[in-house]
Amino acid sequence: MPKKSVFASKFQRLDGIYQKLDEQNKAIYEGKQLFKTFEQKLLEVKGTRYLPIIVQGYGYKNVKEFLAEYKASKAEYGDYRKAVTEWEKLTGEKMNDRGAR
Numbered sequence: 720m721p722k723k724s725v726f727a728s729k730f731q732r733l734d735g736i737y738q739k740l741d742e743q744n745k746a747i748y749e750g751k752q753l754f755k756t757f758e759q760k761l762l763e764v765k766g767t768r769y770l771p772i773i774v775q776g777y778g779y780k781n782v783k784e785f786l787a788e789y790k791a792s793k794a795e796y797g798d799y800r801k802a803v804t805e806w807e808k809l810t811g812e813k814m815n816d817r818g819a820r
Contacts, residue, residue, distance in 0.1 A: 770782050779785040
């Protein structure tokens with residue numbers, strides 16, 4: 720009967736370790752490839768160049784000007800909604816979003 724050498728005796732255990740290493744190595748490689756793909760797409764997007772074009776289409780000079788008006792409008796709308804809620808509680812009437820009863 721053939722006798723296993725020292726290395727032959729270790730093979731099954733070492734092969735299990737090797738398989739785990741190989742699986743992890745493949746996962747790392749796939750992750751790097753995915754990262755490269757996303758990195759390339761990010762470079763291609765250039766979305767920040769498009770933002771001023773969007774707001775300029777609505778009459779704003781730039782995004783900063785739009786955001787300033789948006790924030791002020793949002794704050795005042797919040798105040799308006801609070802006032803409507805209080806008015807509705809006091810009168811028992813309901814208003815729609817356009818301010819009509």
